[in-house]
Amino acid sequence: MAVARKMKGFVENGSMIRKMFEEGARLRKIHGDDKVFDFSLGNPNLPPPPEFKERLRAVVEADEPGLHAYMPNAGLEEARAAIASRVSAEQGVAVEGRHVVVTCGAAGALNIIFKALLDPGDEVLVSSPYFVEYGFMADNHGGVLKAVPTLGDFSLDVPALEAAMGPRTKVMLVNTPNNPTGRIYSAESLARLAAALERKSRERGGAIYLVSDEPYRKLAYGGAEVASPFASYSSSIIATSHSKDLSLPGERIGFVAVNPAADDAGDLMGALSLANRILGYVNAPSLMQRVIAGLGEACVDVALYERKRDALAAGLRAAGYDFAMPEGAFYLFPKSPFADEGTFVELLKEENILVVPGSGFGAPGYFRIAYCVDDKVISGALPGFERAMRKAKG
Numbered sequence: 160m161a162v163a164r165k166m167k168g169f170v171e172n173g174s175m176i177r178k179m180f181e182e183g184a185r186l187r188k189i190h191g192d193d194k195v196f197d198f199s200l201g202n203p204n205l206p207p208p209p210e211f212k213e214r215l216r217a218v219v220e221a222d223e224p225g226l227h228a229y230m231p232n233a234g235l236e237e238a239r240a241a242i243a244s245r246v247s248a249e250q251g252v253a254v255e256g257r258h259v260v261v262t263c264g265a266a267g268a269l270n271i272i273f274k275a276l277l278d279p280g281d282e283v284l285v286s287s288p289y290f291v292e293y294g295f296m297a298d299n300h301g302g303v304l305k306a307v308p309t310l311g312d313f314s315l316d317v318p319a320l321e322a323a324m325g326p327r328t329k330v331m332l333v334n335t336p337n338n339p340t341g342r343i344y345s346a347e348s349l350a351r352l353a354a355a356l357e358r359k360s361r362e363r364g365g366a367i368y369l370v371s372d373e374p375y376r377k378l379a380y381g382g383a384e385v386a387s388p389f390a391s392y393s394s395s396i397i398a399t400s401h402s403k404d405l406s407l408p409g410e411r412i413g414f415v416a417v418n419p420a421a422d423d424a425g426d427l428m429g430a431l432s433l434a435n436r437i438l439g440y441v442n443a444p445s446l447m448q449r450v451i452a453g454l455g456e457a458c459v460d461v462a463l464y465e466r467k468r469d470a471l472a473a474g475l476r477a478a479g480y481d482f483a484m485p486e487g488a489f490y491l492f493p494k495s496p497f498a499d500e501g502t503f504v505e506l507l508k509e510e511n512i513l514v515v516p517g518s519g520f521g522a523p524g525y526f527r528i529a530y531c532v533d534d535k536v537i538s539g540a541l542p543g544f545e546r547a548m549r550k551a552k553g
């Protein structure tokens with residue numbers, strides 16, 4: 160067999176999200192674009208804010224020498240400084256450019272963090288449901304993902320997380336606003352988690368790092384606050400990107416910011432920079448670094464996602480679906496009427512509606528709807544959602 164056994168297994172059990180996306184493409188060929196309602200992928204449908212193209216044009220036209228050249232692994236000084244100043248304002252903790260590595264998206268950020276922190280067999284603790292690729296990313300660097308279910312409303316179960324922290328726990332990974340639930344963890348629950356991390360770090364004689372994966376930070380509805388991991392816990396690291404808040408997932412631009420007070424912050428920065436290079440990212444895209452350095456606080460119009468959430472939630476509620484209202488991001492995670500959510504996902508597919516089974520997120524019995532789609536996809540799908548629920552209830 161040419162392909163490694165482990166990789167073969169990953170491919171077979173791998174990304175359900177991609178599988179559903181491919182199924183969508185197949186159904187579109189048969190039924191036509193407007194008859195298929197594809198909620199499988201978190202691919203933002205809003206265009207980037209207008210400042211993005213203005214800034215991109217300006218950077219290209221300025222055509223500075225070295226525009227397309229290699230650069231330090233951690234990124235351009237101007238980009239790192241701009242990011243640091245935004246992170247300082249957002250987190251309420253002073254951060255400098257030397258605490259930032261510019262990365263190829265949040266996925267690139269997480270991979271260099273895990274590469275920098277994990278020894279073989281070290282554990283990455285996470286709350287389930289969780290973003291499906293975390294397990295692969297931890298495994299890339301010899302780590303093991305350990306999942307602890309959230310409470311029923313998808314908030315953090317801090318006592319259960321603390322009980323799960325052991326001598327091999329190196330990373331506590333949180334994602335807020337959350338994919339797939341849309342939950343924003345409260346400042347109070349993060350403070351309790353931080354206290355648990357302090358206790359367990361002391362017990363194991365070395366820091367457990369709090370890694371906050373927050374590409375949806377700015378997609379918080381109704382002015383909801385997303386708490387600051389840096390203000391809550393010293394050994395904290397932010398992994399994020401502009402894939403969602405600027406609608407730039409194809410441009411692969413994100414960053415890591417390390418709390419200056421983190422245990423071993425200096426060594427950690429060195430390890431992150433080298434990891435960026437040797438994992439083959441080398442450095443984040445040069446053009447995009449220059450663009451985001453000058454973009455300030457630009458963001459897509461979050462109110463548009465909030466409106467989509469409201470339209471979808473009202474329709475699903477009327478059709479008898481049971482779910483927690485998302486507070487941010489652009490995902491809704493309803494309960495399946497059957498314990499085996501795959502059966503219900505198939506019923507939805509009969510209505511040309513594509514969603515992703517919760518098992519892919521470590522939460523069987525649920526499914527994920529990514530509502531970063533045109534309004535007409537939502538309105539067009541609601542009758543099908545209603546019929547599928549009626550069939551399920553028999």
Ligand SMILES: Cc1ncc(COP(=O)(O)O)c(C=O)c1O
Pocket residue numbers: 201263264265266267290334338372374399400401402408413
């Ligand atoms: C929670 C979460 N983390 C990380 C990523 C990866 O983001 P990026 O495309 O910026 O690598 C995603 C993408 O959907 C995500 O939902």
